[in-house]
Amino acid sequence: xxxxxxxxxxxxxxxxxxxxxxxxxxxxxxxxxxxxxxxxxxxxxxxxxxxxxxxxxxxxxxxxxxxxxxxxxxxxxxxxxxxxxxxxxxxxxxxxxxxxxxxxxxxxxxxxxxxxxxxxxxxxxxxxxxxxxxxxxxxxxxxxxxxxxxxxxxxxxxxxxxxxxxxxxxxxxxxxxxxxxxxxxxxxxxxxxxxxxxxxxxxxxxxxxxxxxxxxxxxxxxxxxxxxxxxxxxxxxxxxxxxxxxxxxxxxxxxxxxxxxxxxxxxxxxxxxxxxxxxxxxxxxxxxxxxxxxxxxxxxxxxxxxxxxxxxxxxxxxxxxxxxxxxxxxxxxxxxxxxxxxxxxxxxxxxxxxxxxxxxxxxxxxxxxxxxxxxxxxxxxxxxxxxxxxxxxxxxxxxxxxxxxxxxxxxxxxxxxxxxxxxxxxxxxxxxxxxxxxxxxxxxxxxxxxxxxxxxxxxxxxxxxxxxxxxxxxxxxxxxxxxxxxxxxxxxxxxxxxxxxxxxxxxxxxxxxxxxxxxxxxxxxxxxxxxxxxxxxxxxxxxxxxxxxxxxxxxxxxxxxxxxxxxxxxxxxxxxxxxxxxxxxxxxxxxxxxxxxxxxxxxxxxxxxxxxxxxxxxxxxxxxxxxxxxxxxxxxxxxx
Numbered sequence: 001x002x003x004x005x006x007x008x009x010x011x012x013x014x015x016x017x018x019x020x021x022x023x024x025x026x027x028x029x030x031x032x033x034x035x036x037x038x039x040x041x042x043x044x045x046x047x048x049x050x051x052x053x054x055x056x057x058x059x060x061x062x063x064x065x066x067x068x069x070x071x072x073x074x075x076x077x078x079x080x081x082x083x084x085x086x087x088x089x090x091x092x093x094x095x096x097x098x099x100x101x102x103x104x105x106x107x108x109x110x111x112x113x114x115x116x117x118x119x120x121x122x123x124x125x126x127x128x129x130x131x132x133x134x135x136x137x138x139x140x141x142x143x144x145x146x147x148x149x150x151x152x153x154x155x156x157x158x159x160x161x162x163x164x165x166x167x168x169x170x171x172x173x174x175x176x177x178x179x180x181x182x183x184x185x186x187x188x189x190x191x192x193x194x195x196x197x198x199x200x201x202x203x204x205x206x207x208x209x210x211x212x213x214x215x216x217x218x219x220x221x222x223x224x225x226x227x228x229x230x231x232x233x234x235x236x237x238x239x240x241x242x243x244x245x246x247x248x249x250x251x252x253x254x255x256x257x258x259x260x261x262x263x264x265x266x267x268x269x270x271x272x273x274x275x276x277x278x279x280x281x282x283x284x285x286x287x288x289x290x291x292x293x294x295x296x297x298x299x300x301x302x303x304x305x306x307x308x309x310x311x312x313x314x315x316x317x318x319x320x321x322x323x324x325x326x327x328x329x330x331x332x333x334x335x336x337x338x339x340x341x342x343x344x345x346x347x348x349x350x351x352x353x354x355x356x357x358x359x360x361x362x363x364x365x366x367x368x369x370x371x372x373x374x375x376x377x378x379x380x381x382x383x384x385x386x387x388x389x390x391x392x393x394x395x396x397x398x399x400x401x402x403x404x405x406x407x408x409x410x411x412x413x414x415x416x417x418x419x420x421x422x423x424x425x426x427x428x429x430x431x432x433x434x435x436x437x438x439x440x441x442x443x444x445x446x447x448x449x450x451x452x453x454x455x456x457x458x459x460x461x462x463x464x465x466x467x468x469x470x471x472x473x474x475x476x477x478x479x480x481x482x483x484x485x486x487x488x489x490x491x492x493x494x495x496x497x498x499x500x501x502x503x504x505x506x507x508x509x510x511x512x513x514x515x516x517x518x519x520x521x522x523x524x525x526x527x528x529x530x531x532x533x534x535x536x537x538x539x540x541x542x543x544x545x546x547x548x549x550x551x552x553x554x555x556x557x558x559x560x561x562x563x564x565x566x567x568x569x570x571x572x573x574x575x576x577x578x579x580x581x582x583x584x585x586x587x588x589x590x591x592x593x594x595x596x597x598x599x600x601x602x603x604x605x606x607x608x609x610x611x612x613x614x615x616x617x618x619x620x621x622x623x624x625x626x627x628x629x630x631x632x633x634x635x636x637x638x639x640x
Contacts, residue, residue: 010057017050017061018068021087025069044160045167048128051091052098052110053175055183059091090132090160092240097124099185099244100198107246109184111176112169113258114326115318121172122310125164133157134209135233158303165310166272173265177256188243198242205235259325260317267313274309275302407432407466410473411440415608423516424451427607428634429615431578431627438465439576439630440473444481449516452480453636455574456509456551457528461630464503472497472507472551486511486524487561490551494526494559497552507551510574512636519566519638524559526551529577532599536569540599543572566638573599573610578631582618590621607635 024043047066050058066087099107101120112118137153175182212228257265417426428441438458446452454476458465475496479489489511497507510531512523523543527550533543548559566572575595582590598617602610611633618631 013054014057014061014064017054017058018065020050021046021062021065022069022072025066026072042163042167045163045171047087047091048094048125048160048164049168049171052094052124052172053180053182055095055185056092057183059088059095062091063088086132086136089135089236089240090128093128093131093236094124096240096242097127099246099248100195100242102246108249109182110172111261112173112264113176113261115260115314115321118169118260118264118317119314121169122165122314125168126161129157129159129161129164130209131205131236132160135236162275162303162306165306166268166275169264169268173257173261176261179256184248185244187248188245191243191245193243195242195245198239201235201239205232205239208232208235259328260321263317263320263325267310267317271306271309271313275306278302278305407437407470410470412443417443418445423638423640424514425607425637425639426451426453426634427611429611429632431615431631433578433627433630434462437461437630438469439578439632440469441574441632441634442473442477443634443636444477446481446483446513451514451516451636452477452511453514453572453574453634454509454511455528455576455632455634456507457576457578457630457632459506464505468497468505468507468552472509476509476511480511480513485561486513486522487559490524490526490548490559491557494549494551494553494557495555498555501552506553509551512572514566514636514638516640519568519570519640520563521566521572521638522561522563524548524561526559527553529575529580531575532573532596533564534571534573534599534603536567540571540573540596540603542596568639569637571607571635571637574634574636575614576630576632578627578629579614579618579633581629582622582631583625583628584621584623585625590618594621607637610635 021043024046027043047059047062050062052058054061063084067081067084070083098110098120101124108117110121112121133153133156136156208228209232212232215224215228411430412428415427418424426443428443430437430439430441432439438461440454440456440458442452442454444452454473456469456472456476458469458472460468472493475493476489479492480486484492490509507526508528509526510523510528512521514521523545525545525547527547530545530547531543532540534540543564545562546560549557580590580592580595594617595614598614599610602613605613614633615631
């Protein structure tokens with residue numbers, strides 16, 4: 001099925017080429033009536049370009065289109081038979097030469113994106129025009145229509161060459177611009193006849209042709225000229241079977257039209273304008289000539305002027321390509337690969353080396369190359385530093401994660417906390433603003449008859465606050481388990497925290513000790529937020545007392561404690577300022593009044609549900625505002 005589709009597409013291509021040639025030849029037949037074999041004019045640019053683009057299928061289409069047009073014009077069978085043979089070679093030879101003239105290690109599909117490719121195209125069109133004019137002259141000489149060495153042969157040669165350059169280049173550039181698919185020949189890996197034999201045949205063709213031309217110029221037609229002609233064009237036929245052994249490369253750039261191609265289009269259009277003006281001028285100054293002599297004079301004038309113009313243009317294009325377009329396109333490719341290639345940084349030395357070949361130029365291109373080279377070198381240093389910083393940051397993050405886990409493990413998180421005790425219940429939550437924080441809570445049994453609850457907030461955030469928090473929490477628990485009262489605990493802890501506190505850190509803390517049997521609750525405040533107290537069946541109210549000075553702020557502070565009696569169903573809610581000082585995008589604080597309101601909205605729900613509800617309300621209030629401070633809450637309910 002795939003082969004059938006492939007053949008179908010090639011047949012369609014052949015038919016299209018035939019139709020184009022037939023239409024063009026039919027049109028120019030009425031504008032350029034010449035000798036019986038063919039017509040002079042721009043249509044002669046089509047066969048070599050179609051053959052170059054589409055290979056044997058394009059050449060066959062050209063030959064069929066010409067033969068049908070000759071048949072439609074009423075030409076004799078030998079004329080359209082010869083026309084088929086000549087036009088096939090005229091279209092096929094450029095295709096064969098493009099892939100066999102190995103100027104590089106690899107050959108691309110036909111494209112005039114460099115001056116080298118343009119020169120190659122010009123050389124091929126010159127060879128093709130000379131071969132076809134010679135073949136036509138040889139055949140016409142045999143038919144007795146005109147001599148091989150004559151003005152007619154010269155007219156056909158310059159006609160084919162001039163229009164192949166003027167219009168063939170534009171057609172080829174347009175085909176590449178619009179992405180027309182071209183026929184790609186298969187590379188022959190193993191040949192029966194060495195390619196050098198065919199190259200030797202090409203040299204013989206040139207030598208014999210030149211010798212035959214010189215011989216025919218000084219003698220009348222004879223058998224020797226015929227023999228030389230037969231040998232010459234037999235060798236040409238043999239050469240077209242030369243195998244293609246070069247590597248065929250796809251288009252080297254994704255740019256639709258390179259700078260060189262754009263300049264070629266400009267110069268070709270300028271050349272066409274010069275040719276038209278030269279032709280018009282010749283029309284008025286040439287007189288008293290035969291039709292053949294007139295065209296000979298016109299074409300010679302056009303060819304001479306175009307040759308000078310195109311030689312100068314190619315020299316200028318070569319200079320522009322060498323000093324501007326190629327460096328710019330190369331630097332553009334370097335930048336593109338550098339940006340898109342994930343291995344660009346690893347290939348930094350190679351990229352810098354590529355730029356080096358242009359930095360010596362004393363022009364804008366040299367400045368551009370030097371700037372990109374410096375950027376690449378600076379970026380390499382930056383990436384190395386970034387990798388070092390990233391590695392260090394990853395190490396720190398790893399250590400912070402370990403510290404966070406250690407801190408989390410220090411806070412009691414198993415709930416229910418005391419499943420074997422039904423006289424009370426405790427629930428707590430701690431959410432640091434960073435990886436680790438300075439807030440902490442604690443609850444523990446001092447003995448079977450006393451429960452201690454603690455909440456505290458260390459000044460600052462992050463690692464320093466976390467370290468200070470560990471010390472403070474440990475000291476509070478140790479002193480409490482010695483049987484001291486809350487005031488005695490804070491007095492002792494304060495003095496110990498002041499020792500060596502060169503960073504002047506401090507802790508706000510609140511601690512209460514519940515006598516489980518009686519419900520007596522003794523508490524002390526070291527500069528912390530007042531808790532909320534709810535008696536059974538009533539609303540939450542502030543449990544206010546005179547706050548003492550913060551811990552670690554000053555030595556020898558005597559803290560004063562207070563006591564209340566708790567009844568079954570009473571609750572005490574502790575929190576840090578991360579709750580009340582949470583802010584939204586309008587810089588509004590959550591506030592004490594809002595906290596009191598939402599606590600009373602859900603005053604009788606379970607302890608866990610209550611803490612989660614408060615956190616949810618804080619999050620809704622803050623919205624998109626990032627959490628600024630640690631949030632810690634603890635609620636205790638007396639049940640006995």
